[in-house]
Amino acid sequence: MAKQLRKAEKLKEMDMLPVMSLMTVLIPVLLTMTAFQKLAIVEVNLPERSEVSMETEPPPPDDNALNLTVAISKEYLEIWARGGSLPKEFYKEMWIFRCKSDNDTVIYDPGVFEYDDKGAATNPPKCKDGKTLDGEKFKYSIESIELWSLHRESEEDPGTLKKSVYSKSDSAYLDGNNEFIASLSEIRPGAVVATLSESSSRKLACGQSGPGVEDICVDGKPAVTLRNRSAYDEIAKTLIMIHNRFIDSPDADNIIVLADDDTAFDKIIGIMDRARDAGFYKINLAKLAAGG
Amino acid sequence: MARKARQYGEEAGLSLTSMMDVMTIILVFLIKQVDTEGQLITAAENLVLPNSTSTKVPRDVSLGLIVDHNWVLVDGQQIVETKIVSEQDSLLVEALDAVLKEKRETEKQAMLARGESDEGGGNIIVQLDKNTYYDIMYKVMATCGVSGFTNVAFAVNMLHAEE
Numbered sequence: 001m002a003k004q005l006r007k008a009e010k011l012k013e014m015d016m017l018p019v020m021s022l023m024t025v026l027i028p029v030l031l032t033m034t035a036f037q038k039l040a041i042v043e044v045n046l047p048e049r050s051e052v053s054m055e056t057e058p059p060p061p062d063d064n065a066l067n068l069t070v071a072i073s074k075e076y077l078e079i080w081a082r083g084g085s086l087p088k089e090f091y092k093e094m095w096i097f098r099c100k101s102d103n104d105t106v107i108y109d110p111g112v113f114e115y116d117d118k119g120a121a122t123n124p125p126k127c128k129d130g131k132t133l134d135g136e137k138f139k140y141s142i143e144s145i146e147l148w149s150l151h152r153e154s155e156e157d158p159g160t161l162k163k164s165v166y167s168k169s170d171s172a173y174l175d176g177n178n179e180f181i182a183s184l185s186e187i188r189p190g191a192v193v194a195t196l197s198e199s200s201s202r203k204l205a206c207g208q209s210g211p212g213v214e215d216i217c218v219d220g221k222p223a224v225t226l227r228n229r230s231a232y233d234e235i236a237k238t239l240i241m242i243h244n245r246f247i248d249s250p251d252a253d254n255i256i257v258l259a260d261d262d263t264a265f266d267k268i269i270g271i272m273d274r275a276r277d278a279g280f281y282k283i284n285l286a287k288l289a290a291g292g
Numbered sequence: 293m294a295r296k297a298r299q300y301g302e303e304a305g306l307s308l309t310s311m312m313d314v315m316t317i318i319l320v321f322l323i324k325q326v327d328t329e330g331q332l333i334t335a336a337e338n339l340v341l342p343n344s345t346s347t348k349v350p351r352d353v354s355l356g357l358i359v360d361h362n363w364v365l366v367d368g369q370q371i372v373e374t375k376i377v378s379e380q381d382s383l384l385v386e387a388l389d390a391v392l393k394e395k396r397e398t399e400k401q402a403m404l405a406r407g408e409s410d411e412g413g414g415n416i417i418v419q420l421d422k423n424t425y426y427d428i429m430y431k432v433m434a435t436c437g438v439s440g441f442t443n444v445a446f447a448v449n450m451l452h453a454e455e
Contacts, residue, residue, distance in 0.1 A: 041333075
């Protein structure tokens with residue numbers, strides 16, 4: 001009897017080893033299948049095959065058509081619509097590098113880099129921990145390219161940086177007149193603001209949230225930041241306005257992105273993102289004529 | 293003496309329960325992460341894709357075109373040096389055009405064999421480094437259009453993966 005009891009007690013402990021070996025196999029298999037970096041696509045419109053010719057001629061002008069174009073040049077972004085142009089949006093380009101050594105970011109003006117004849121930088125960016133990035137491959141470490149919006153009175157004016165208040169989720173605030181908010185004092189609980197997305201009007205609050213109410217606080221303190229306004233946001237604001245105003249036009253969803261030869265792909269995607277968010281789904285790409 | 297030995301034998305067993313807990317959590321986490329649809333595009337190794345707010349994921353199998361710092365590749369096959377593309381004046385990259393036309397022809401044949409119209413298809417996903425000049429991008433895109441791949445899409449990193 002006693003012997004039987006002891007046997008039963010021993011059986012209680014389950015043998016986990018086979019399960020463990022199964023898991024050790026399963027985990028690596030799943031790990032290899034996991035995509036930590038999710039990829040998406042951005043579609044562009046290409047003219048139909050028959051229309052593609054190497055000397056593309058512009059279609060005849062249509063008075064009702066919007067003919068919206070965003071031009072990206074080295075110093076400014078410009079929007080053309082209906083044959084006219086809106087004021088140029090000057091910007092200062094900044095490259096943000098993420099250092100592998102300390103996982104921190106450093107900001108550089110791309111104009112400061114000097115290149116030797118092999119195309120490697122002689123003065124590559126320096127990380128905060130003192131290490132320098134590789135002169136040849138430092139461009140791989142660019143995390144993002146930011147365009148800081150500049151206010152310029154004239155062609156000679158070097159310009160002053162515009163500021164704007166950004167929310168916790170990094171979107172710019174707009175006030176009731178559809179203007180960017182440039183001072184922190186306007187962002188307080190009870191204020192009604194909007195962001196650069198559709199029907200985004202919301203009331204600010206501290207410590208509470210709900211439909212139409214945004215909690216701007218973290219640990220009881222407002223967590224909004226005042227920083228350099230992005231030129232992308234300026235363009236986004238104008239594009240949203242144009243899209244709402246010319247919704248009846250036959251090409252209300254079309255936009256053409258024009259760029260200089262040496263514009264980085266990243267900037268094009270940036271502009272395409274803003275255009276798509278504003279409601280222009282049919283994106284065409286075009287090239288600035290040489291010297292233009 | 294014999295008794296002592298048995299004591300050792302009984303205490304030597306590893307406690308696997310806590311390890312099991314950890315493993316189960318990791319397992320659940322990984323299963324949640326694994327995309328049920330699978331990835332239709334794989335990121336090329338030596339380039340950095342730009343970040344984008346786009347949430348559109350490729351639905352159809354497409355031809356993959358990669359432009360890195362040194363080479364233009366179609367389906368992993370080196371076609372033409374990127375330097376040559378950036379230096380030429382013409383918008384049409386001839387070497388690339390020849391390869392793409394061939395691929396398009398094969399695609400059309402396959403579609404006809406399946407009894408579909410050969411009008412469809414023509415999907416191509418282009419992967420470009422975020423520092424690639426617009427000039428190169430434009431030439432590659434124009435070539436795709438000429439050779440029959442009219443559904444051009446650019447691969448980007450999804451900035452806000454759906455929560």
